[in-house]
Amino acid sequence: MTLENIQERIREAAGRGAALRIRGGGSKDFYGNAPRGEMLDTRAHAGVVDYEPTELVVTARCGTLLSDLEGILLEKNQQFAFEPPHFGPGATLGGCVASGLSGPRRASAGSVRDAMLGAKILDGRGQLLAFGGQVMKNVAGYDVSRLLAGSLGTLGVIVEASLRLLPRPPEECTLKFELPQAKALERLNRWGGRPLPISGSAWRDGELSLRLSGAASAVHAAAQTLGGQAVAQEDAARFWVGIREQSTPFFAGDAPLWRLSLPSQAPVLELPGEQMLEWGGALRWLRSRAEARTIRAAAAQAGGHATLFRAAQKAEGVFAPLSPILARLHRDLKRSFDPAGILNPGRMYPEF
Amino acid sequence: MGSALPAIDIQRQKQVAEALRAFLPERCVLWAREDTQPYECDGLTAYRRVPMVVALPETEAQVQRILQTCHALGVPVVPRGAGTGLSGGALPPGDGVLLSLAKFMRVLRIDPVARIAVVQPGVRNAAISDVVAPFGLYYAPDPSSQIACSIGGNVAENSGGVHCLKYGLTVHNVLRVRGYTIEGEPVDFGSEALDSAGYDMLALAIGSEGLLAVTTEVTVKLLPRPVAARVIMASFDDVEKAGDAVAAVIAAGIVPAGLEMMDKPATAAVEQFVHAGYDLDAAALLLCESDGSAAEVEDEIARMEQVLKDAGATRCTVSRNDAERLRFWSGRKAAFPAVGRISPDYYCMDGTIPKKRLGEVLNFIGAMEKKYGLRCPNVFHAGDGNLHPLILFDANDPDQLKRTEAFAAEVLEKCVEVGGTITGEHGVGVEKIDQMCVQFGAGELEMFHAIKRVFDAKGLLNPGKAVPALSRCAEFGRKHVKAGQLGHAGLPQF
Numbered sequence: 001m002t003l004e005n006i007q008e009r010i011r012e013a014a015g016r017g018a019a020l021r022i023r024g025g026g027s028k029d030f031y032g033n034a035p036r037g038e039m040l041d042t043r044a045h046a047g048v049v050d051y052e053p054t055e056l057v058v059t060a061r062c063g064t065l066l067s068d069l070e071g072i073l074l075e076k077n078q079q080f081a082f083e084p085p086h087f088g089p090g091a092t093l094g095g096c097v098a099s100g101l102s103g104p105r106r107a108s109a110g111s112v113r114d115a116m117l118g119a120k121i122l123d124g125r126g127q128l129l130a131f132g133g134q135v136m137k138n139v140a141g142y143d144v145s146r147l148l149a150g151s152l153g154t155l156g157v158i159v160e161a162s163l164r165l166l167p168r169p170p171e172e173c174t175l176k177f178e179l180p181q182a183k184a185l186e187r188l189n190r191w192g193g194r195p196l197p198i199s200g201s202a203w204r205d206g207e208l209s210l211r212l213s214g215a216a217s218a219v220h221a222a223a224q225t226l227g228g229q230a231v232a233q234e235d236a237a238r239f240w241v242g243i244r245e246q247s248t249p250f251f252a253g254d255a256p257l258w259r260l261s262l263p264s265q266a267p268v269l270e271l272p273g274e275q276m277l278e279w280g281g282a283l284r285w286l287r288s289r290a291e292a293r294t295i296r297a298a299a300a301q302a303g304g305h306a307t308l309f310r311a312a313q314k315a316e317g318v319f320a321p322l323s324p325i326l327a328r329l330h331r332d333l334k335r336s337f338d339p340a341g342i343l344n345p346g347r348m349y350p351e352f
Numbered sequence: 353m354g355s356a357l358p359a360i361d362i363q364r365q366k367q368v369a370e371a372l373r374a375f376l377p378e379r380c381v382l383w384a385r386e387d388t389q390p391y392e393c394d395g396l397t398a399y400r401r402v403p404m405v406v407a408l409p410e411t412e413a414q415v416q417r418i419l420q421t422c423h424a425l426g427v428p429v430v431p432r433g434a435g436t437g438l439s440g441g442a443l444p445p446g447d448g449v450l451l452s453l454a455k456f457m458r459v460l461r462i463d464p465v466a467r468i469a470v471v472q473p474g475v476r477n478a479a480i481s482d483v484v485a486p487f488g489l490y491y492a493p494d495p496s497s498q499i500a501c502s503i504g505g506n507v508a509e510n511s512g513g514v515h516c517l518k519y520g521l522t523v524h525n526v527l528r529v530r531g532y533t534i535e536g537e538p539v540d541f542g543s544e545a546l547d548s549a550g551y552d553m554l555a556l557a558i559g560s561e562g563l564l565a566v567t568t569e570v571t572v573k574l575l576p577r578p579v580a581a582r583v584i585m586a587s588f589d590d591v592e593k594a595g596d597a598v599a600a601v602i603a604a605g606i607v608p609a610g611l612e613m614m615d616k617p618a619t620a621a622v623e624q625f626v627h628a629g630y631d632l633d634a635a636a637l638l639l640c641e642s643d644g645s646a647a648e649v650e651d652e653i654a655r656m657e658q659v660l661k662d663a664g665a666t667r668c669t670v671s672r673n674d675a676e677r678l679r680f681w682s683g684r685k686a687a688f689p690a691v692g693r694i695s696p697d698y699y700c701m702d703g704t705i706p707k708k709r710l711g712e713v714l715n716f717i718g719a720m721e722k723k724y725g726l727r728c729p730n731v732f733h734a735g736d737g738n739l740h741p742l743i744l745f746d747a748n749d750p751d752q753l754k755r756t757e758a759f760a761a762e763v764l765e766k767c768v769e770v771g772g773t774i775t776g777e778h779g780v781g782v783e784k785i786d787q788m789c790v791q792f793g794a795g796e797l798e799m800f801h802a803i804k805r806v807f808d809a810k811g812l813l814n815p816g817k818a819v820p821a822l823s824r825c826a827e828f829g830r831k832h833v834k835a836g837q838l839g840h841a842g843l844p845q846f
Contacts, residue, residue, distance in 0.1 A: 052708060053602075054708065055602075055706050055737075100552075110524060114520065114523075129799060130792075130796065133771065133773050134706060134771055135736070136516075136737065137738045137776035137777050138772075138776060139510045139773075139779055140773050140780055140788060140792075141780075141788070142560055142564075143558065144799070146523070147551055147552055149555075150551070150552055151551055167602075168605070189465050189467075192467060193465065193467055193488065193576055194488070197644075214644070214648065215647075221645055221648075263543075263544040265463070265465045282546045283546070305548060305549045319549045319550065321549075325538075325539045326540075326550060329539075329807065336805075336806060
């Protein structure tokens with residue numbers, strides 16, 4: 001589907017007030033409230049538009065496969081610093097930006113939003129709009145391209161995105177520590193305040209895995225200081241992919257999966273169910289059948305929010321409710337971008 | 353620059369001042385000319401306007417009442433931090449209230465475990481790093497004005513600095529902004545967690561130039577201070593070679609902590625001022641910094657030195673200790689005041705370009721120097737493509753002022769033409785508002801206005817800044833075409 005086709009579809013649907021369900025590879029169909037509307041498949045609008053390794057920037061169309069793109073970057077020894085989860089072989093760049101999800105490296109290297117430099121969108125009128133650009137420093141106009149990261153396609157069809165890249169670290173090493181959750185949290189926060197090259201952390205069931213990345217000298221020196229048990233390179237690589245892609249046993253089964261985003265130093269949450277930590281303690285995964293409001297209240301109490309990440313039943317809503325003022329700003333922003341309310345309606349919040 | 357100023361409406365002034373005095377103590381409301389005059393401009397002194405009233409609140413509750421009052425009376429409000437901005441973002445309204453946050457100077461909370469600080473908007477950028485230094489932490493963004501500029505202004509402009517290639521801009525280092533809408537409603541953007549539910553409103557608020565809300569509290573992320581840092585000062589006999597060397601460093605898989613360039617005229621001006629020991633024969637000087645653990649810095653400095661030499665550096669000097677490192681940087685950080693000493697006035701530009709177009713843009717600037725008969729030294733955040741050409745002129749000569757304006761406009765439009773932007777970190781303000789018409793089409797500008805209306809339906813908060821009215825762009829387009837200056841046909845006509 002060419003850009004003109006997508007544009008035509010949007011205009012036509014806006015005229016009828018018909019909802020469009022924007023979809024790339026469908027790898028994140030599970031995320032957000034249930035998709036509805038007529039399918040708008042973005043996969044044919046694909047390809048790298050510009051890649052200049054010395055600028056540390058890549059620009060590609062929404063339908064580009066994330067795996068293809070990462071392969072191209074790998075040839076130049078570069079990567080998306082936010083380590084995007086794919087959640088399936090069909091994952092596209094458009095879905096990556098729209099979902100705004102980042103992987104294990106996020107706590108140290110920033111999120112999708114942090115890497116966003118520019119985007120082209122088709123808004124709800126079918127207007128092609130370009131925000132940001134291909135340069136790292138750019139303060140002309142409101143930062144709409146970062147606003148798009150995690151907007152779940154509700155503000156526009158993201159047809160092209162420019163993202164910042166980083167060189168791949170020359171050296172990585174993973175260490176393991178036997179620690180209960182409270183101790184792991186304490187260590188992670190203490191280490192976070194020291195200049196250590198930590199690039200990933202995951203705690204589960206009394207075992208903390210810590211990844212170090214950077215110059216060989218820095219990684220070796222840090223490993224020496226921290227102690228722990230070194231994990232073989234291949235096992236470590238497989239382990240972090242498993243965390244990123246949620247293919248480890250913790251993520252199997254059918255208990256609802258909650259994603260709690262909290263200040264890293266928040267204490268251990270006393271909630272029923274199994275927990276896993278990432279991002280130095282700032283991300284807590286919870287498998288629990290506890291009531292949504294109990295979990296949301298605990299997250300809010302700790303200074304963060306809870307998302308119902310994967311579940312068969314989403315009647316309670318996926319995302320934490322907004323304050324009245326933020327809810328109004330969201331509704332009005334949505335209306336500015338999509339006056340007919342046809343782009344992924346309800347995917348983020350039922351009221352828009 | 354500088355336009356005829358309408359006289360202040362005395363009736364209106366009295367009405368607004370009295371409405372504010374109803375709940376603010378005398379020391380918090382200024383309207384006598386001798387008191388308001390100091391607020392007539394920010395760091396961009398070419399634009400001046402005396403505000404009708406200045407409000408200096410001391411509490412959040414007072415900020416809220418001021419906004420409620422102004423909203424009810426339909427009075428424009430312009431927020432101001434330290435007033436160091438370089439784009440006229442805090443240029444006062446002649447018919448409204450200049451809202452100074454200068455009294456909001458408290459550090460409210462430091463949490464060394466969570467590595468955050470909660471500060472009021474009037475706290476100076478450098479003061480944050482000073483106050484958290486005992487914990488081995490610091491706040492990374494370091495704009496050159498960091499000893500004077502305040503965090504509230506940094507949020508408004510999304511300020512960068514010389515280390516943002518590695519550590520990011522304000523938007524990457526702020527977790528939460530608390531503010532008030534023009535209606536006086538409190539609102540929190542972001543949180544102390546790494547993300548929030550819903551749209552990323554924090555990203556929208558940062559860099560919004562005070563058009564969407566008034567910031568009253570900022571939660572910043574703190575980083576552990578690197579154990580070691582060293583900088584290489586590399587000389588090149590050709591500016592383009594220096595540009596290629598920058599690309600070579602990045603291509604080698606290195607992201608330096610800082611990567612800055614100065615051309616020969618800038619180096620000469622700076623050396624007279626700070627005696628940093630710069631190589632005055634070099635056509636371009638690169639400052640290339642590495643930080644991290646001691647071993648990491650040794651490795652990286654050695655690698656960078658090799659890359660720079662291979663790229664044709666004629667001389668490389670590595671700082672031997674921290675005093676020397678700071679001395680190497682002192683010149684770069686003092687570039688603007690140094691240039692201020694060799695010319696009655698200077699005009700600083702802020703375009704960003706893809707680095708690979710550097711040679712082309714520098715040659716273009718050289719041609720413009722001849723065309724307009726004005727000198728233009730260059731300092732350049734080379735790592736991220738952010739140019740600060742400084743046009744030297746004398747504001748007392750109206751013709752020079754006019755030529756400077758035209759020179760700057762051409763350079764900014766060149767930045768857009770090569771795929772860059774008109775402003776990398778100083779903001780649009782009033783200064784670059786016409787160039788917004790070159791960078792964006794009617795659709796994007798209309799969307800910006802729509803976003804503004806979501807937050808401020810009456811258009812009272814910092815009106816006339818950052819986003820041009822479409823009618824202004826139409827007028828700008830006509831003038832431009834008539835003057836025959838615009839070389840590219842991409843100009844949106846509306």
